[in-house]
Protein backbone atom coordinates (compact mmCIF):
# COMPACT_ATOMS: atom_id res chain seq x y z
CA UNK A 299 0.00 0.00 0.00
CA UNK A 300 1.41 3.42 -0.85
CA UNK A 301 2.27 5.48 2.18
CA UNK A 302 3.08 9.11 2.64
CA UNK A 303 6.34 9.78 4.40
CA UNK A 304 8.16 12.94 5.26
CA UNK A 305 11.21 14.57 3.76
CA UNK A 306 13.09 13.37 6.83
CA UNK A 307 12.82 9.85 5.52
CA UNK A 308 13.93 11.03 2.14
CA UNK A 309 17.16 12.07 3.82
CA UNK A 310 17.74 8.47 4.81
CA UNK A 311 20.47 6.46 3.10
CA UNK A 312 19.04 4.90 -0.07
CA UNK A 313 19.80 1.41 1.18
CA UNK A 314 17.09 1.81 3.83
CA UNK A 315 14.43 2.61 1.28
CA UNK A 316 13.21 -0.41 -0.62
CA UNK A 317 11.98 1.48 -3.66
CA UNK A 318 12.85 5.05 -4.63
CA UNK A 319 10.38 7.67 -3.46
CA UNK A 320 8.12 9.18 -6.11
CA UNK A 321 7.40 12.86 -5.50
CA UNK A 322 3.69 13.62 -5.89
CA UNK A 323 4.41 17.22 -6.80
CA UNK A 324 7.43 19.35 -7.40
CA UNK A 325 6.62 21.81 -4.62
CA UNK A 326 9.65 22.10 -2.39
CA UNK A 327 7.58 22.28 0.79
CA UNK A 328 6.26 18.80 0.22
CA UNK A 329 5.62 16.50 3.10
CA UNK A 330 4.26 13.82 0.87
CA UNK A 331 6.63 11.50 -0.84
CA UNK A 332 4.84 8.41 -1.98
CA UNK A 333 6.68 5.13 -1.71
CA UNK A 334 5.64 1.62 -2.52
CA UNK A 335 7.45 0.11 0.41
CA UNK A 336 9.69 1.56 3.04
CA UNK A 337 11.88 -0.85 4.94
CA UNK A 338 11.59 1.32 8.05
CA UNK A 339 8.13 -0.04 8.66
CA UNK A 340 6.89 -3.43 9.67
CA UNK A 341 3.53 -4.77 10.77
CA UNK A 342 4.20 -4.02 14.42
CA UNK A 343 5.52 -0.56 13.77
CA UNK A 344 4.19 0.99 10.56
CA UNK A 345 5.78 4.26 9.53
CA UNK A 346 3.83 7.21 10.93
CA UNK A 347 3.99 9.93 8.29
CA UNK A 348 4.37 13.57 9.22
CA UNK A 349 1.01 14.41 7.66
CA UNK A 350 -1.93 12.68 6.00
CA UNK A 351 -5.18 14.09 4.63
CA UNK A 352 -8.44 12.94 6.25
CA UNK A 353 -10.58 11.90 3.29
CA UNK A 354 -13.81 10.02 3.95
CA UNK A 355 -16.49 8.32 1.90
CA UNK A 356 -18.36 11.65 1.72
CA UNK A 357 -15.58 13.29 -0.26
CA UNK A 358 -15.27 10.26 -2.52
CA UNK A 359 -19.02 10.20 -3.20
CA UNK A 360 -19.06 13.93 -3.94
CA UNK A 361 -16.18 13.59 -6.43
CA UNK A 362 -17.90 10.62 -8.08
CA UNK A 363 -21.06 12.69 -8.33
CA UNK A 364 -19.12 15.41 -10.15
CA UNK A 365 -17.47 12.87 -12.44
CA UNK A 366 -20.87 11.45 -13.35
CA UNK A 367 -22.33 14.90 -13.88
CA UNK A 368 -20.07 15.58 -16.83
CA UNK A 369 -19.03 18.98 -15.43
CA UNK A 370 -15.40 18.74 -14.35
CA UNK A 371 -14.07 22.27 -14.43
CA UNK A 372 -15.28 25.31 -12.46
CA UNK A 373 -19.05 25.14 -12.16
CA UNK A 374 -21.89 24.72 -9.73
CA UNK A 375 -19.89 22.79 -7.13
CA UNK A 376 -17.31 25.54 -7.00
CA UNK A 377 -20.04 28.14 -6.68
CA UNK A 378 -21.51 26.15 -3.80
CA UNK A 379 -18.11 25.74 -2.19
CA UNK A 380 -17.54 29.50 -2.36
CA UNK A 381 -20.97 30.22 -0.94
CA UNK A 382 -20.65 27.70 1.89
CA UNK A 383 -17.14 28.89 2.68
CA UNK A 384 -18.37 32.48 2.93
CA UNK A 385 -21.24 31.31 5.17
CA UNK A 386 -18.82 29.30 7.31
CA UNK A 387 -16.81 32.46 8.03
CA UNK A 388 -19.80 34.83 8.25
CA UNK A 389 -19.19 38.57 8.36
CA UNK A 390 -20.57 39.22 4.84
CA UNK A 391 -17.39 38.20 3.10
CA UNK A 392 -17.16 37.12 -0.53
CA UNK A 393 -15.19 33.94 -1.20
CA UNK A 394 -13.42 33.18 -4.48
CA UNK A 395 -12.02 29.71 -5.07
CA UNK A 396 -8.60 29.41 -6.71
CA UNK A 397 -6.28 26.52 -7.44
CA UNK A 398 -3.78 27.35 -4.67
CA UNK A 399 -3.14 29.89 -1.95
CA UNK A 400 -0.15 31.00 -4.00
CA UNK A 401 -2.49 31.84 -6.87
CA UNK A 402 -4.84 33.63 -4.46
CA UNK A 403 -2.08 35.77 -2.98
CA UNK A 404 -0.80 36.60 -6.46
CA UNK A 405 -4.28 37.64 -7.60
CA UNK A 406 -4.93 39.81 -4.58
CA UNK A 407 -1.60 41.61 -4.86
CA UNK A 408 -2.29 42.21 -8.55
CA UNK A 409 -5.77 43.46 -7.71
CA UNK A 410 -4.46 46.05 -5.26
CA UNK A 411 -2.02 47.26 -7.90
CA UNK A 412 1.31 45.99 -6.58
CA UNK A 413 3.99 46.44 -9.25
CA UNK A 414 7.65 47.16 -9.93
CA UNK A 415 9.24 49.50 -7.40
CA UNK A 416 6.69 48.70 -4.68
CA UNK A 417 7.55 47.11 -1.34
CA UNK A 418 5.43 44.65 0.60
CA UNK A 419 6.31 43.94 4.22
CA UNK A 420 6.20 40.30 5.29
CA UNK A 421 7.89 37.76 7.50
CA UNK A 422 10.98 35.64 6.83
CA UNK A 423 9.34 32.85 8.83
CA UNK A 424 7.11 31.56 6.06
CA UNK A 425 6.94 29.39 3.01
CA UNK A 426 8.53 30.93 -0.07
CA UNK A 427 5.14 31.41 -1.80
CA UNK A 428 4.33 34.36 0.49
CA UNK A 429 7.24 36.36 -0.87
CA UNK A 430 7.43 34.72 -4.30
CA UNK A 431 4.15 36.28 -5.43
CA UNK A 432 5.52 39.74 -4.55
CA UNK A 433 8.45 39.10 -6.89
CA UNK A 434 6.08 37.79 -9.61
CA UNK A 435 4.71 41.33 -9.79
CA UNK A 436 8.17 42.89 -9.89
CA UNK A 437 7.89 44.28 -6.36
CA UNK A 438 10.21 43.64 -3.39
CA UNK A 439 9.37 41.80 -0.20
CA UNK A 440 10.73 43.61 2.86
CA UNK A 441 11.27 41.13 5.65
CA UNK A 442 10.60 42.01 9.26
CA UNK A 443 11.64 39.67 12.06
CA UNK A 444 9.22 37.66 14.15
CA UNK A 445 8.11 37.64 17.76
CA UNK A 446 10.19 34.91 19.48
CA UNK A 447 7.17 33.58 21.36
CA UNK A 448 4.63 33.30 18.54
CA UNK A 449 6.82 33.10 15.41
CA UNK A 450 4.47 35.73 13.94
CA UNK A 451 5.39 39.18 12.55
CA UNK A 452 6.40 41.51 15.33
CA UNK A 453 4.14 44.60 14.98
CA UNK A 454 6.70 46.76 16.81
CA UNK A 455 9.29 46.12 14.11
CA UNK A 456 6.97 46.79 11.17
CA UNK A 457 6.82 50.57 11.47
CA UNK A 458 10.61 50.89 11.17
CA UNK A 459 10.48 49.04 7.85
CA UNK A 460 7.90 51.33 6.22
CA UNK A 461 9.28 53.52 3.40
CA UNK A 462 7.59 55.69 0.76
CA UNK A 463 7.63 52.59 -1.48
CA UNK A 464 5.69 50.40 0.98
CA UNK A 465 2.24 49.47 -0.35
CA UNK A 466 1.08 46.56 1.77
CA UNK A 467 1.71 44.32 4.79
CA UNK A 468 1.30 40.54 4.48
CA UNK A 469 1.13 38.87 7.90
CA UNK A 470 1.23 35.07 8.07
CA UNK A 471 -0.69 33.31 10.86
CA UNK A 472 2.09 30.84 11.51
CA UNK A 473 1.00 27.28 12.39
CA UNK A 474 -2.57 28.54 12.77
CA UNK A 475 -2.04 31.01 15.61
CA UNK A 476 -3.40 34.46 14.79
CA UNK A 477 -1.00 37.39 14.39
CA UNK A 478 -1.52 40.49 16.51
CA UNK A 479 -3.84 41.96 13.90
CA UNK A 480 -5.14 45.09 15.69
CA UNK A 481 -1.76 46.86 15.78
CA UNK A 482 -0.93 45.67 12.26
CA UNK A 483 -4.18 47.00 10.82
CA UNK A 484 -3.87 50.26 12.79
CA UNK A 485 -0.36 50.79 11.45
CA UNK A 486 -1.50 50.06 7.90
CA UNK A 487 -4.36 52.55 8.15
CA UNK A 488 -2.03 55.18 9.60
CA UNK A 489 0.35 54.81 6.63
CA UNK A 490 -2.26 54.16 3.93
CA UNK A 491 -1.18 50.55 3.36
CA UNK A 492 -3.23 47.49 2.43
CA UNK A 493 -3.23 44.38 4.62
CA UNK A 494 -3.38 40.98 2.93
CA UNK A 495 -3.47 38.04 5.35
CA UNK A 496 -1.68 34.84 4.39
CA UNK A 497 -4.03 32.49 6.21
CA UNK A 498 -2.69 29.30 4.58
CA UNK A 499 -2.53 27.75 8.08
CA UNK A 500 -5.46 29.46 9.76
CA UNK A 501 -8.76 27.66 9.20
CA UNK A 502 -10.43 27.94 11.61
CA UNK A 503 -8.51 30.41 13.74
CA UNK A 504 -9.90 33.34 15.70
CA UNK A 505 -8.48 36.67 16.77
CA UNK A 506 -10.35 38.54 19.50
CA UNK A 507 -13.24 36.16 18.93
CA UNK A 508 -13.50 36.78 15.18
CA UNK A 509 -12.62 34.18 12.59
CA UNK A 510 -9.58 34.91 10.43
CA UNK A 511 -11.10 35.93 7.12
CA UNK A 512 -13.60 38.29 8.75
CA UNK A 513 -11.19 40.86 10.22
CA UNK A 514 -10.74 44.38 8.86
CA UNK A 515 -7.86 43.60 6.51
CA UNK A 516 -8.33 44.04 2.76
CA UNK A 517 -8.24 40.35 1.84
CA UNK A 518 -7.35 36.95 3.31
CA UNK A 519 -6.14 33.85 1.49
CA UNK A 520 -6.51 30.25 2.71
CA UNK A 521 -4.75 27.13 1.43
CA UNK A 522 -6.28 23.70 0.81
CA UNK A 523 -2.97 22.01 0.04
CA UNK A 524 -2.91 18.30 0.97
CA UNK A 525 -1.49 18.80 4.48
CA UNK A 526 -3.68 21.74 5.47
CA UNK A 527 -6.50 21.68 8.02
CA UNK A 528 -9.01 21.10 5.22
CA UNK A 529 -7.88 20.06 1.76
CA UNK A 530 -8.90 19.88 -1.87
CA UNK A 531 -5.56 18.30 -2.84
CA UNK A 532 -4.43 21.62 -4.21
CA UNK A 533 -6.57 24.71 -3.80
CA UNK A 534 -7.16 27.98 -2.05
CA UNK A 535 -9.76 30.60 -1.24
CA UNK A 536 -9.61 34.38 -1.43
CA UNK A 537 -11.90 36.10 1.04
CA UNK A 538 -12.67 39.81 0.97
CA UNK A 539 -15.37 42.39 1.60
CA UNK A 540 -13.83 44.73 -0.96
CA UNK A 541 -15.95 44.60 -4.12
CA UNK A 542 -13.18 45.97 -6.35
CA UNK A 543 -10.67 43.36 -5.19
CA UNK A 544 -13.25 40.59 -5.61
CA UNK A 545 -14.19 41.76 -9.10
CA UNK A 546 -10.60 42.03 -10.30
CA UNK A 547 -9.63 38.62 -8.84
CA UNK A 548 -12.70 37.02 -10.39
CA UNK A 549 -11.71 38.21 -13.85
CA UNK A 550 -7.96 37.64 -13.48
CA UNK A 551 -8.27 34.10 -12.14
CA UNK A 552 -9.66 33.04 -15.54
CA UNK A 553 -7.63 34.60 -18.36
CA UNK A 554 -8.97 38.11 -17.82
CA UNK A 555 -12.25 36.99 -19.37
CA UNK A 556 -15.37 38.88 -18.40
CA UNK A 557 -17.50 35.68 -18.15
CA UNK A 558 -16.49 32.38 -16.60
CA UNK A 559 -17.00 29.04 -18.36
CA UNK A 560 -20.03 28.07 -16.29
CA UNK A 561 -21.78 31.32 -17.08
CA UNK A 562 -20.93 30.96 -20.74
CA UNK A 563 -22.43 27.50 -20.95
CA UNK A 564 -25.45 28.01 -18.74
CA UNK A 565 -26.66 31.55 -19.35
CA UNK A 566 -29.05 32.47 -22.17
CA UNK A 567 -26.41 34.69 -23.78
CA UNK A 568 -24.47 32.86 -26.54
CA UNK A 569 -21.57 30.80 -25.11
CA UNK A 570 -19.12 32.12 -27.68
CA UNK A 571 -19.64 35.69 -26.58
CA UNK A 572 -17.03 36.89 -24.08
CA UNK A 573 -14.51 39.67 -23.79
CA UNK A 574 -10.89 39.57 -22.66
CA UNK A 575 -10.29 42.67 -20.62
CA UNK A 576 -6.81 41.91 -19.21
CA UNK A 577 -4.00 39.34 -19.64
CA UNK A 578 -5.26 37.11 -16.83
CA UNK A 579 -4.09 33.86 -15.25
CA UNK A 580 -5.44 30.29 -15.14
CA UNK A 581 -6.09 30.04 -11.43
CA UNK A 582 -9.66 28.69 -11.23
CA UNK A 583 -10.54 25.72 -8.97
CA UNK A 584 -12.15 22.71 -10.64
CA UNK A 585 -15.47 21.21 -9.54
CA UNK A 586 -13.61 17.99 -8.77
CA UNK A 587 -11.48 19.80 -6.20
CA UNK A 588 -14.46 21.78 -4.90
CA UNK A 589 -16.34 18.51 -4.36
CA UNK A 590 -13.67 17.49 -1.87
CA UNK A 591 -13.74 20.97 -0.34
CA UNK A 592 -17.51 20.94 0.17
CA UNK A 593 -17.28 17.81 2.30
CA UNK A 594 -14.09 18.82 4.09
CA UNK A 595 -15.66 22.14 5.09
CA UNK A 596 -18.48 20.28 6.86
CA UNK A 597 -15.81 18.62 9.01
CA UNK A 598 -13.74 21.73 9.69
CA UNK A 599 -15.01 22.23 13.25
CA UNK A 600 -14.61 18.59 14.14
CA UNK A 601 -11.11 18.60 12.70
CA UNK A 602 -10.22 21.70 14.71
CA UNK A 603 -11.58 20.12 17.90
CA UNK A 604 -9.51 16.98 17.41
CA UNK A 605 -6.37 18.94 16.56
CA UNK A 606 -6.82 21.10 19.66
CA UNK A 607 -7.30 17.98 21.77
CA UNK A 608 -4.12 16.45 20.39
CA UNK A 609 -2.17 19.68 20.89
CA UNK A 610 -3.34 19.78 24.53
CA UNK A 611 -2.15 16.20 25.01
CA UNK A 612 1.27 17.00 23.56
CA UNK A 613 1.44 20.06 25.84
CA UNK A 614 0.65 17.98 28.91
CA UNK A 615 2.98 15.12 28.05
CA UNK A 616 5.98 17.13 26.88
CA UNK A 617 5.88 19.89 29.47
CA UNK A 618 8.71 18.48 31.60
CA UNK A 619 11.07 17.86 28.69
CA UNK A 620 13.82 20.27 27.63
CA UNK A 621 11.70 21.81 24.88
CA UNK A 622 9.82 25.05 24.39
CA UNK A 623 6.19 24.22 23.72
CA UNK A 624 4.19 26.12 21.09
CA UNK A 625 2.39 29.29 22.21
CA UNK A 626 -1.27 29.19 23.17
CA UNK A 627 -3.89 31.49 21.66
CA UNK A 628 -5.19 34.36 23.77
CA UNK A 629 -7.99 33.45 26.17
CA UNK A 630 -11.15 32.55 24.32
CA UNK A 631 -9.46 32.36 20.92
CA UNK A 632 -9.03 29.35 18.65
CA UNK A 633 -5.82 28.01 17.19
CA UNK A 634 -6.28 25.85 14.08
CA UNK A 635 -3.24 23.73 15.12
CA UNK A 636 -2.22 23.19 11.52
CA UNK A 637 1.28 22.64 12.94
CA UNK A 638 2.61 21.65 16.34
CA UNK A 639 6.12 23.09 16.52
CA UNK A 640 8.39 22.47 19.49
CA UNK A 641 11.83 24.00 19.96
CA UNK A 642 14.64 21.99 21.49
CA UNK A 643 16.21 23.79 24.43
CA UNK A 644 19.72 25.06 23.77
CA UNK A 645 21.13 22.83 26.48
CA UNK A 646 19.83 19.73 24.70
CA UNK A 647 23.07 18.21 23.48
CA UNK A 648 21.59 16.93 20.28
CA UNK A 649 21.26 18.76 17.01
CA UNK A 650 17.84 19.25 15.48
CA UNK A 651 18.86 17.09 12.49
CA UNK A 652 19.92 14.29 14.86
CA UNK A 653 16.63 14.54 16.71
CA UNK A 654 14.63 14.24 13.47
CA UNK A 655 16.84 11.37 12.35
CA UNK A 656 16.26 9.52 15.61
CA UNK A 657 12.50 10.05 15.29
CA UNK A 658 12.65 8.64 11.74
CA UNK A 659 14.60 5.63 13.03
CA UNK A 660 11.63 5.03 15.33
CA UNK A 661 9.33 5.19 12.30
CA UNK A 662 8.02 8.71 12.91
CA UNK A 663 8.05 11.51 10.36
CA UNK A 664 8.81 15.02 11.56
CA UNK A 665 9.36 18.21 9.61
CA UNK A 666 10.73 21.74 9.97
CA UNK A 667 8.69 24.90 9.56
CA UNK A 668 10.21 26.91 8.17
CA UNK A 669 13.69 27.34 6.80
CA UNK A 670 13.45 31.15 6.94
CA UNK A 671 13.42 32.89 3.58
CA UNK A 672 16.71 34.69 4.13
CA UNK A 673 18.58 31.38 4.43
CA UNK A 674 17.47 30.25 0.96
CA UNK A 675 19.90 31.02 -1.89
CA UNK A 676 17.43 33.02 -3.99
CA UNK A 677 16.32 35.39 -1.23
CA UNK A 678 19.78 35.53 0.36
CA UNK A 679 21.54 36.44 -2.89
CA UNK A 680 18.88 38.72 -4.39
CA UNK A 681 18.70 40.88 -1.28
CA UNK A 682 22.18 40.26 0.09
CA UNK A 683 20.87 38.83 3.33
CA UNK A 684 22.85 37.27 6.18
CA UNK A 685 21.48 34.86 8.79
CA UNK A 686 21.91 37.42 11.58
CA UNK A 687 19.78 40.01 9.75
CA UNK A 688 16.74 38.20 11.17
CA UNK A 689 18.18 36.66 14.33
CA UNK A 690 14.88 35.68 15.92
CA UNK A 691 13.79 33.74 12.82
CA UNK A 692 17.22 32.18 12.51
CA UNK A 693 17.33 31.10 16.12
CA UNK A 694 13.74 29.82 16.10
CA UNK A 695 14.41 27.78 12.98
CA UNK A 696 17.65 26.24 14.28
CA UNK A 697 15.86 24.36 17.06
CA UNK A 698 12.34 23.97 15.61
CA UNK A 699 10.76 20.59 14.95
CA UNK A 700 7.20 20.03 13.75
CA UNK A 701 5.71 16.90 15.30
CA UNK A 702 2.99 14.96 13.48
CA UNK A 703 -0.48 16.24 14.33
CA UNK A 704 -3.43 15.36 12.13
CA UNK A 705 -6.90 13.95 12.51
CA UNK A 706 -6.07 10.57 10.96
CA UNK A 707 -3.68 9.91 13.88
CA UNK A 708 -5.03 7.70 16.62
CA UNK A 709 -4.35 8.14 20.32
CA UNK A 710 -1.96 5.19 20.01
CA UNK A 711 -0.10 6.95 17.17
CA UNK A 712 0.27 10.00 19.34
CA UNK A 713 1.51 7.88 22.25
CA UNK A 714 4.22 6.55 19.96
CA UNK A 715 5.33 10.09 19.12
CA UNK A 716 5.30 11.15 22.77
CA UNK A 717 7.24 8.09 23.89
CA UNK A 718 9.81 8.55 21.14
CA UNK A 719 10.34 12.22 22.03
CA UNK A 720 10.69 11.32 25.72
CA UNK A 721 13.12 8.53 24.97
CA UNK A 722 15.31 10.64 22.68
CA UNK A 723 15.40 13.74 24.84
CA UNK A 724 15.93 11.71 27.95
CA UNK A 725 19.29 10.45 26.74
CA UNK A 726 20.79 13.03 24.37
CA UNK A 727 24.50 13.46 24.91
CA UNK A 728 26.08 14.76 21.72
CA UNK A 729 27.38 18.31 21.69
CA UNK A 730 25.39 20.73 19.56
CA UNK A 731 27.28 21.40 16.35
CA UNK A 732 26.24 24.94 15.93
CA UNK A 733 26.32 26.14 19.52
CA UNK A 734 28.46 29.14 18.67
CA UNK A 735 26.06 30.32 15.99
CA UNK A 736 23.12 29.89 18.27
CA UNK A 737 24.75 31.86 21.04
CA UNK A 738 25.48 34.65 18.60
CA UNK A 739 21.90 34.67 17.40
CA UNK A 740 20.61 34.62 20.97
CA UNK A 741 22.75 37.59 21.87
CA UNK A 742 21.16 39.48 18.96
CA UNK A 743 17.69 38.98 20.40
CA UNK A 744 17.73 42.32 22.08
CA UNK A 745 18.67 44.06 18.80
Ligand SMILES: Cc1ncc(COP(=O)(O)O)c(C=O)c1O
Pocket residue numbers: 327397398399400401424425427428470496498499520521522523533534
Ligand atom coordinates in the same frame (compact mmCIF):
# COMPACT_ATOMS: atom_id res chain seq x y z
C1 LIG B 1 2.42 30.24 4.95
C2 LIG B 1 2.09 29.69 3.60
N1 LIG B 1 1.69 30.54 2.65
C3 LIG B 1 1.35 30.10 1.42
C4 LIG B 1 1.42 28.77 1.10
C5 LIG B 1 1.08 28.32 -0.28
O1 LIG B 1 -0.07 27.51 -0.29
P1 LIG B 1 -0.44 26.68 -1.58
O2 LIG B 1 0.35 25.43 -1.56
O3 LIG B 1 -1.93 26.42 -1.44
O4 LIG B 1 -0.16 27.53 -2.75
C6 LIG B 1 1.83 27.84 2.06
C7 LIG B 1 1.90 26.42 1.75
O5 LIG B 1 2.42 25.59 2.43
C8 LIG B 1 2.18 28.32 3.35
O6 LIG B 1 2.60 27.48 4.30
